[in-house]
Amino acid sequence: MNSDCYQYNNTSKTSGTRDNLVSGEAPGTPSSSLKPATAGNSMPSVSSSSKLSTGESELVPTFEKRIALEITTKFSQLVHVIFIKPLRIKIAVEPSNIVKVATFIRDDLGFDHAESVAGTDYPKDNQIEVIYHLGSYSKIELAGHVLSLTTRTNRDDARLPSLISVYKSVEYHERETFEMLGVYFEGHPRNERFLLPEDWADIPPLRKEFRIKGR
Numbered sequence: 476m477n478s479d480c481y482q483y484n485n486t487s488k489t490s491g492t493r494d495n496l497v498s499g500e501a502p503g504t505p506s507s508s509l510k511p512a513t514a515g516n517s518m519p520s521v522s523s524s525s526k527l528s529t530g531e532s533e534l535v536p537t538f539e540k541r542i543a544l545e546i547t548t549k550f551s552q553l554v555h556v557i558f559i560k561p562l563r564i565k566i567a568v569e570p571s572n573i574v575k576v577a578t579f580i581r582d583d584l585g586f587d588h589a590e591s592v593a594g595t596d597y598p599k600d601n602q603i604e605v606i607y608h609l610g611s612y613s614k615i616e617l618a619g620h621v622l623s624l625t626t627r628t629n630r631d632d633a634r635l636p637s638l639i640s641v642y643k644s645v646e647y648h649e650r651e652t653f654e655m656l657g658v659y660f661e662g663h664p665r666n667e668r669f670l671l672p673e674d675w676a677d678i679p680p681l682r683k684e685f686r687i688k689g690r
Contacts, residue, residue, distance in 0.1 A: 536561045542584060542622070549579055557625070565606075565623040570635050573626050577607070577641045585614040586622050589638065592648035594656040596683045602627045603656055605635060607645065628658060637663035655681040 536559060543556045543564055553572050557565040568576050580586045586609040595604045606625040611617035628635050637660035638645050647669075649660045654668050657679035668675065678685055 535559065538616075539564050539620075542620075545584060546576070546580070549583075550576060562620050563623070564620075565625060567625045567627075570626050570628060573624065574636050574638065574641060577609075577624060577638050580609060580622060580624065581641055584622075585611050585617055586620075587611050587613050589642040589645045589648065590621065592645055592652055594652045594658060594681065596630070596656060596681060597627075598630065598683045601630045603630050603633050603658055605652060605656075605658060607638060607642070609642075633658040634661055635659075636661050639663050655679055657682065 539559045539561065543559055543566070546554055546566060547556060550568075550572070553568060554576060555567045557567055566576075588610060590608045590610045593606045593608070595606075597604060604625055604627045606623050609622045609624060610620065626635060633656070635658055637649055639649065639660075639662065646663070646665070649663050650665055650667065650669055652658050653660060653663075653666045654670055659666055671680070
């Protein structure tokens with residue numbers, strides 16, 4: 476992990492929540508780990524073997540930290556901040572919360588469009604992760620920033636709420652994810668093929684067990 480990349484951990488206290496920022500460690504030292512969920516749609520948690528000293532905490536990009544803090548202040552433990560680094564933030568939510576979190580990110584923070592949607596297959600965890608890369612055309616101060624909003628679904632019944640009601644630009648990206656990874660987006664008007672042949676009868680080609688015939 477580069478020195479400008481940080482992991483962010485929300486730790487609950489009796490009086491509320493506290494944000495702990497964990498810096499990347501040099502080679503040869505214990506590293507922070509992102510533990511994948513093992514069942515259902517549960518999101519990963521972030522753990523670390525160390526905490527930042529006062530001096531190290533000053534290295535955290537202030538503007539990006541403020542954005543993350545606005546989200547965690549609003550949603551508390553419903554949101555897990557995976558990392559913060561210059562121009563980049565990644566947060567994870569449960570599928571049931573993704574629409575309201577995305578709406579807040581659009582209306583209150585100014586990330587007004589989805590630049591892309593990506594998916595990753597995790598067969599060992601029996602999950603598929605879907606990531607929305609959100610940006611802004613309307614706020615100069617957000618130029619170049621990408622906020623990655625991610626969630627996971629059970630691989631055996633891959634279904635997620637569509638964000639098309641929040642970001643119209645996800646229409647074709649979600650369709651591609653449906654076609655290539657087999658994730659059905661509830662509320663999307665066109666979960667249908669548009670890249671593969673009409674007579675495609677194999678599993679989604681970006682699932683890890685897919686093999687090209689004859690190889």
